[in-house]
Amino acid sequence: MALLEIRDLHARIGDAEILHGINLTMDRGEVHAIMGPNGSGKSTLSYVLSGRDGYEVTQGDILMDGQSVLEMEADERARLGMFLAFQYPVELPGVSGMAFLRAAVNARRKEQGLEEVDQLGFVKMARVVAKTLGVSDEMLKRAVNVGFSGGEKKRYEILQMALLEPSLAVLDETDSGLDVDALKIVSEGVNAQRGKNVGMLVITHYQRLLDHIVPDYVHILAGGQIVKTGDKSLALEVEKNGYAGIHNAA
Amino acid sequence: MQGYTMQPELAYADIEQLAGNAHSALTKSGWPSRKDEAWKFTPLDSYGLDRLDAANCPEGEAASLQDQTIIFKDGYFQGAGALDSRVSLIHLQRDDKLLVDWLQLLPKDHHLSHLLLDNVSEAILLEVAAAEHDLAPLNIQFTGQQVSASAHPLLLVRLAENAALTVIEQHISSNALSAPVLVADLGKSASLHMAKLQDQASDTSHLGLSVLKLAERAKMNGFTLSKGGKLARMESHVEFMAEYAELVLSAIYLGASDQHHDITTIVQHEVPNCASNQVIRGVLNKEAHGVFQGKVRVAPDAQKTDGQQMSRALLLSRDAVADAKPELEIFADDVVCAHGATVGELDETLMFYLNSRGIPKAQAQAMLIKAFLGDALEQIEDAAIAAFMNQIIDGWAEANHTALSAENN
Numbered sequence: 001m002a003l004l005e006i007r008d009l010h011a012r013i014g015d016a017e018i019l020h021g022i023n024l025t026m027d028r029g030e031v032h033a034i035m036g037p038n039g040s041g042k043s044t045l046s047y048v049l050s051g052r053d054g055y056e057v058t059q060g061d062i063l064m065d066g067q068s069v070l071e072m073e074a075d076e077r078a079r080l081g082m083f084l085a086f087q088y089p090v091e092l093p094g095v096s097g098m099a100f101l102r103a104a105v106n107a108r109r110k111e112q113g114l115e116e117v118d119q120l121g122f123v124k125m126a127r128v129v130a131k132t133l134g135v136s137d138e139m140l141k142r143a144v145n146v147g148f149s150g151g152e153k154k155r156y157e158i159l160q161m162a163l164l165e166p167s168l169a170v171l172d173e174t175d176s177g178l179d180v181d182a183l184k185i186v187s188e189g190v191n192a193q194r195g196k197n198v199g200m201l202v203i204t205h206y207q208r209l210l211d212h213i214v215p216d217y218v219h220i221l222a223g224g225q226i227v228k229t230g231d232k233s234l235a236l237e238v239e240k241n242g243y244a245g246i247h248n249a250a
Numbered sequence: 251m252q253g254y255t256m257q258p259e260l261a262y263a264d265i266e267q268l269a270g271n272a273h274s275a276l277t278k279s280g281w282p283s284r285k286d287e288a289w290k291f292t293p294l295d296s297y298g299l300d301r302l303d304a305a306n307c308p309e310g311e312a313a314s315l316q317d318q319t320i321i322f323k324d325g326y327f328q329g330a331g332a333l334d335s336r337v338s339l340i341h342l343q344r345d346d347k348l349l350v351d352w353l354q355l356l357p358k359d360h361h362l363s364h365l366l367l368d369n370v371s372e373a374i375l376l377e378v379a380a381a382e383h384d385l386a387p388l389n390i391q392f393t394g395q396q397v398s399a400s401a402h403p404l405l406l407v408r409l410a411e412n413a414a415l416t417v418i419e420q421h422i423s424s425n426a427l428s429a430p431v432l433v434a435d436l437g438k439s440a441s442l443h444m445a446k447l448q449d450q451a452s453d454t455s456h457l458g459l460s461v462l463k464l465a466e467r468a469k470m471n472g473f474t475l476s477k478g479g480k481l482a483r484m485e486s487h488v489e490f491m492a493e494y495a496e497l498v499l500s501a502i503y504l505g506a507s508d509q510h511h512d513i514t515t516i517v518q519h520e521v522p523n524c525a526s527n528q529v530i531r532g533v534l535n536k537e538a539h540g541v542f543q544g545k546v547r548v549a550p551d552a553q554k555t556d557g558q559q560m561s562r563a564l565l566l567s568r569d570a571v572a573d574a575k576p577e578l579e580i581f582a583d584d585v586v587c588a589h590g591a592t593v594g595e596l597d598e599t600l601m602f603y604l605n606s607r608g609i610p611k612a613q614a615q616a617m618l619i620k621a622f623l624g625d626a627l628e629q630i631e632d633a634a635i636a637a638f639m640n641q642i643i644d645g646w647a648e649a650n651h652t653a654l655s656a657e658n659n
Contacts, residue, residue, distance in 0.1 A: 090600055164607070
């Protein structure tokens, strides 16, 4: 059974329909890239998948492991194993990073019928994972994302992903705002988590991220629809000819 | 602006005179209404308080009490556990000359002063001497069971030079009206850390008045959490009497159903080189109403004053209302003073971030409420008191999550 199946998905914000019938099937272990120009519906797709309030699905369905998630709230989808790495991670002044990470991990563990992790055990666990991603102890102690640089925020997103061990990870423009070095660190963090149990949907405007996180499939999103699907060479084609060429050809 | 330094012509007044004058004033004015500037957000005339009589002195005494504990019941002293040797407890009766002296310190022409003077029958005076060691926090409970009566407990605290005391006051009475008055006189370099919890029965009212006098280099840190009752006004008057004294006043109100919480402060910088910092936070659910009125007065001579005041309210419901009236009256020219007030709602972006990590809506909302209140909670110096207050706030947040109603809208 497919990990993720998006069937004829139409969605709108307010009165504006942004997604006009998206179809996509992804299995565990696969990495799919969704590329598209500004305004093509990339971020909308990531929010609709993760269940953000205000994004209304008017037609079609989203299935995880064969189960429709349309009626589920964002937090329920997350506990089921969906993870969204934000394009712009938000700052949470006054919310301790450790308390936040532990609340998230325990919410997921509870859903899986696992025992919750106590504070001490969690600190140890988080430190080990954080070290591999270049997230310092000092960052872990701070309030969530407060005072973090752009690169630190993205690493913190990948840290959350590593701790939550999702089955479906949606990475929304994870490369935006990153310099080459930061991009490399973040990509290594993502690649370390690639495996047979997780499917990744990598949403990006630019091909450069896909040099680091090499996708199995590339989909071109334009005007709220997937207009072309191919392998990683499609990304290079976009790089060479721009989106206009692809869209017109399709 | 009322001044409340000792007035010679009143220094010889006796209790009957004071009570009589207060009674006449109350009879003449009635409960303050919306037209009264100091009460325009909290008009007492609309709360059906008129027919209350002061509670009778309850029979019997409190059973054996824990150390450092004092109990008031129905406005009367009920007993105390063993107190630290540096704390002397004196039970003053109505006709005690010493009581009259203390009563001179109350704000003049003030409704809450009149209310006390009209009803006062006794007081507890705590005299605290300087100590080598830290005293264990003093726990003072205000209880009451006469549900149709009013209670008027009076607590007087005098800290000697270099004395330090931590007090936690818990107001958990079922009296229809509790109108407790605290007068604290901090000596030179004395330090008072006072945390108050107002968690009275749901159909009761609370009209509290605290009067604080700070001598040279005295330090006052007051925290208030108002969450119980149907109507609560917790008013503080602070006067800097000599230089280099410091004040921190922080308060949190948590309003549910149709509760009304009012935090009112009047801080008077009469002398140079003193600092005051006020941190007020409120969270309002359903049709609750929150009020913060804060006046900072800096006298012409009070140069180098540092006066800060910030009030923020968080509305969990479209029907909740927050009013703020910050006032700065500055007559000196070399001061650093700032004030501000904001009212806002929970940020959907922050909620979504937490939800997207699997954190359920109720828990996410509680985390954001706690974060919002953090600046005020951080002012509590005593770790055990901070933990206690945190627990109360957690319970409130859990009981007041709006996630379900938001989903149904």
